[in-house]
Amino acid sequence: MALSNVLETPAAGFNFENAARNAALEGLFDGGQTPKPLKTGTTIAGVVFKDGVVLGADTRATSSEVVADKMCAKIHYISPNIYCCGAGTAADTEKTTDLLSSNLTIYSLNSGRNPRVVMAVNILQDMLYRYHGQIGASLILGGVDCTGNHLYTVGPYGSVNKVPYLAMGSGDLAALAILEDGFKHDLELEKAKELVRAAIHAGIMSDLGSGNNIDICVITKQGVDYIRPYQESEYKDDRKMKYKYRPGTTAVLTEKVVPLKLEVVQETVQKMDTA
Amino acid sequence: MNSRGLRSQLKDSVPVAGLCPQGAYGVQDSLRSGFTSVKNELLPSHPLELSEKNLQLNQDKMNFSTLRNIQGLHAPLKLQMEYRAARQIQRLPFLRSSNLALDTLRGSDESIGFEDILNDPAQSEVMGEPHMMVEYKLGLL
Numbered sequence: 001m002a003l004s005n006v007l008e009t010p011a012a013g014f015n016f017e018n019a020a021r022n023a024a025l026e027g028l029f030d031g032g033q034t035p036k037p038l039k040t041g042t043t044i045a046g047v048v049f050k051d052g053v054v055l056g057a058d059t060r061a062t063s064s065e066v067v068a069d070k071m072c073a074k075i076h077y078i079s080p081n082i083y084c085c086g087a088g089t090a091a092d093t094e095k096t097t098d099l100l101s102s103n104l105t106i107y108s109l110n111s112g113r114n115p116r117v118v119m120a121v122n123i124l125q126d127m128l129y130r131y132h133g134q135i136g137a138s139l140i141l142g143g144v145d146c147t148g149n150h151l152y153t154v155g156p157y158g159s160v161n162k163v164p165y166l167a168m169g170s171g172d173l174a175a176l177a178i179l180e181d182g183f184k185h186d187l188e189l190e191k192a193k194e195l196v197r198a199a200i201h202a203g204i205m206s207d208l209g210s211g212n213n214i215d216i217c218v219i220t221k222q223g224v225d226y227i228r229p230y231q232e233s234e235y236k237d238d239r240k241m242k243y244k245y246r247p248g249t250t251a252v253l254t255e256k257v258v259p260l261k262l263e264v265v266q267e268t269v270q271k272m273d274t275a
Numbered sequence: 276m277n278s279r280g281l282r283s284q285l286k287d288s289v290p291v292a293g294l295c296p297q298g299a300y301g302v303q304d305s306l307r308s309g310f311t312s313v314k315n316e317l318l319p320s321h322p323l324e325l326s327e328k329n330l331q332l333n334q335d336k337m338n339f340s341t342l343r344n345i346q347g348l349h350a351p352l353k354l355q356m357e358y359r360a361a362r363q364i365q366r367l368p369f370l371r372s373s374n375l376a377l378d379t380l381r382g383s384d385e386s387i388g389f390e391d392i393l394n395d396p397a398q399s400e401v402m403g404e405p406h407m408m409v410e411y412k413l414g415l416l
Binding site: 007008009010011012013014015016019020023095099102103106107110127130131132134 | 320321322323324326327330368369371385386387388389390391392393394395396399401403407408411412
């Protein structure tokens with residue numbers, strides 16, 4: 001883009017022109033502290049139960065040491081029967097899941113069928129492997145389709161695992177401990193929701209990158225129940241967003257009226273032309 | 276559609292050339308493309324730059340080689356003839372061509388990737404000079 005003469009239209013897709021400049025700039029920052037992208041140091045978990053899949057996530061998005069978003073939505077819509085939790089770089093998970101959702105919508109418009117979870121997993125795997133891990137998105141995909149209830153995880157380099165219960169993100173060790181302890185095959189709905197809630201709660205308590213509220217998404221053959229928030233944090237702040245006071249808040253103590261004396265100094269009349 | 280496996284059949288990938296801009300006699304064209312740097316010419320500055328540049332070609336090679344092994348030589352030959360014909364349906368270089376026939380053949384009219392969202396040529400901020408672009412395309416420049 002530095003040249004005034006363009007001989008060919010630039011190719012669509014990612015543009016690597018600034019990569020050399022960025023590499024040079026990295027050396028110039030003292031301590032090597034380049035500005036970091038917004039990561040979602042997260043706890044996400046999923047469980048397959050008798051009638052479907054339960055996905056859970058916390059709602060904190062951090063930017064280095066600061067909480068950037070207290071009510072971040074980490075459970076993304078992919079298709080009416082498939083939802084996806086994303087950990088890693090926030091923008092990457094958003095865009096990747098958006099692209100996946102568009103691709104699956106095109107497919108279902110073409111064929112008239114609901115997409116299957118394996119299709120979503122395959123598309124994601126191809127997309128992430130193509131970029132060799134440069135797109136930092138670790139995703140948990142859960143959904144119900146004609147072949148049953150499925151829960152998959154896709155790593156940033158394109159690795160795929162099919163599992164009955166799962167946790168990912170920076171708080172995954174704590175969450176996985178709860179899941180390992182409490183998971184059984186063919187759980188009931190309420191027990192499954194409680195298990196996922198406890199797992200995310202453990203992640204929130206033990207990890208700095210996770211916190212605030214817990215979102216739960218229940219996917220069954222009948223439909224989807226996206227409960228946001230399922231449990232609110234006890235440390236919710238009570239800040240009023242508006243600081244307008246209603247009239248009458250301040251009491252009137254005394255009133256003094258001083259009329260201004262006006263006298264007519266000059267009077268001119270200009271007739272208006274009404275023709 | 277990505278076909279995995281059969282890596283042994285993939286003879287040679289697309290060569291590295293193309294990172295250094297070409298001028299007359301293979302020398303860097305300083306007036307039009309700016310100053311040169313040996314490092315920039317030999318190594319891509321980003322690990323993905325090379326693989327993204329050659330992605331379409333490599334995928335096609337892999338798919339054709341699989342097709343040849345399954346169905347025989349005629350299948351990739353016929354397909355490549357169709358690709359060649361479809362690739363010629365283009366507008367002049369400075370206008371945006373829809374590539375509809377090529378997209379339909381490849382099957383990419385039914386999928387969305389990053390190349391449809393990022394750096395869309397229809398919304399490019401830079402406009403080339405039409406005469407120069409046509410001359411460059413025809414090799415007269």
